[in-house]
Amino acid sequence: MKSLTEEDWDIEIKPGNNLLDLKLKDVWHYRDLLLLLVKRDFVSFYKQTILGPLWFFIQPLFTTIIFTFIFGNLAGISTDGLPQPLFYMAGITTWNYFAECLNKTSTVFKDNANLFGKVYFPRLIMPLSIVASNLVRFGVQMLLFLLMMLFYTSKDAHFIPNWYILLFPLLVVLMAGLGLGLGMIISAMTTKYRDLAFLVTFGVQLLMYATTVIYPLSTVLDKYPGYAWIIEYNPMTPIIETFRYGFLGKGSLSWQSLGYCASITFFIMITGLIVFNKVEKTFVDTV
Numbered sequence: 001m002k003s004l005t006e007e008d009w010d011i012e013i014k015p016g017n018n019l020l021d022l023k024l025k026d027v028w029h030y031r032d033l034l035l036l037l038v039k040r041d042f043v044s045f046y047k048q049t050i051l052g053p054l055w056f057f058i059q060p061l062f063t064t065i066i067f068t069f070i071f072g073n074l075a076g077i078s079t080d081g082l083p084q085p086l087f088y089m090a091g092i093t094t095w096n097y098f099a100e101c102l103n104k105t106s107t108v109f110k111d112n113a114n115l116f117g118k119v120y121f122p123r124l125i126m127p128l129s130i131v132a133s134n135l136v137r138f139g140v141q142m143l144l145f146l147l148m149m150l151f152y153t154s155k156d157a158h159f160i161p162n163w164y165i166l167l168f169p170l171l172v173v174l175m176a177g178l179g180l181g182l183g184m185i186i187s188a189m190t191t192k193y194r195d196l197a198f199l200v201t202f203g204v205q206l207l208m209y210a211t212t213v214i215y216p217l218s219t220v221l222d223k224y225p226g227y228a229w230i231i232e233y234n235p236m237t238p239i240i241e242t243f244r245y246g247f248l249g250k251g252s253l254s255w256q257s258l259g260y261c262a263s264i265t266f267f268i269m270i271t272g273l274i275v276f277n278k279v280e281k282t283f284v285d286t287v
Contacts, residue, residue, distance in 0.1 A: 027122045037129035042136060056140040060096060064088045071214045080216040080250040083157050086148055090244050091213035093145050097138040098175045098236060099204050104130045105183025106200045109191050109279070123280040124273075127184055131176050138172075149247070164253060165246035171239050177265040178235060184272035188279035211236045216244075217252050235261045 027034075064085050071077045072084035079087035105127045112126055152159070190196045211234050212220070220228045231237055238261040244251035 027124050027128070030122055030125055034125050034129050034132065037125065038133045038136070041129065041133040056137055057144050060089065060092050060141050060144060063092050067092070067214055077215050078219045080218060080244075082159055082244075082248055082250050083152050083155075086152055086157070086159070086248065087216075087244070088214065089145050089148055090248060091211075091240055093138070093141045094171070094175060094240050094243050095208055095211065095213050095236070096141065097134055097172075098179045098239075099208070100134045100137065101131050101176060101179025102183045102186075102204060103201060104134070105180055106186040107190060107197050108183070108187045110187075110197065124276065127180055127187070127276070130183075131180050134179075135172075135176070145247075160249035161247050162245070162249055164242065167242055167246055167258075171243055174239055174261055174265050175236075177269045181265065181268035181270075181272035184276040185268070188275045191279060207234075207236075210234050212240050212251075216250070217241055232257070235264045 067088040068084045072079065072088070108126045108130065149159075149161075186196055186200055208214075210230055212231065217228075217231060217237065220231050238254065238257035241251045242253050242258060245253040
């Protein structure tokens with residue numbers, strides 16, 4: 001009987017101690033699995049719903065209507081001269097993508113414990129599939145935002161898109177990186193501390209009010225200068241403000257703030273990858 005050698009094996013599973021060995025080549029090798037997981041998330045979430053993918057439109061549309069009524073009409077918060085629904089839709093669209101990436105990635109170990117314990121594949125595939133599947137939803141909501149822009153253009157609303165709209169791909173990468181990095185860090189922590197899952201859901205909702213989703217940065221700087229630093233140091237604030245500035249011509253664009261946001265995102269991503277890589281080796285014993 002022929003004895004097996006190393007060349008006879010397609011894959012070799014062995015323990016690794018290097019935290020910086022992220023196995024990105026394995027992730028690329030399993031790219032077909034990534035596409036299947038994205039398709040699974042999209043189909044399973046809406047399979048037994050009446051309206052199906054229309055919920056992609058309904059959720060941001062109803063949120064925009066509520067924000068317009070409460071913050072725009074009742075509270076009278078400034079929207080920098082922009083039509084109120086358009087202002088809020090811009091903030092909601094960007095925030096939703098970040099929040100969904102963070103919320104779903106933060107429970108990836110707990111939600112997939114049974115699967116992780118039975119079959120091998122690069123664990124990083126799971127959080128990446130979440131970011132990719134949410135990108136589909138983000139694209140649909142962006143379509144709704146663009147349709148709203150066309151509607152207000154026909155109404156002679158005062159907003160002018162500019163060349164900074166070309167920064168849009170960078171903003172998407174920053175949003176995905178923030179959500180993915182923070183989600184992986186929190187997911188690693190929830191393997192031991194389950195309460196964090198509840199804290200994240202509640203905390204993300206509160207964190208939205210520390211960004212410029214429902215008010216412009218200029219209003220905070222003008223009326224509440226003592227608290228403005230909280231908003232300015234939130235890495236999502238430069239993303240939302242740049243998004244509005246590029247698409248609507250109102251808001252604030254600061255290369256320094258964008259650089260700060262990119263640096264924070266890079267640090268969080270690297271930290272998240274290292275922590276995720278460390279915990280994936282032993283999480284089955286603690287989940």
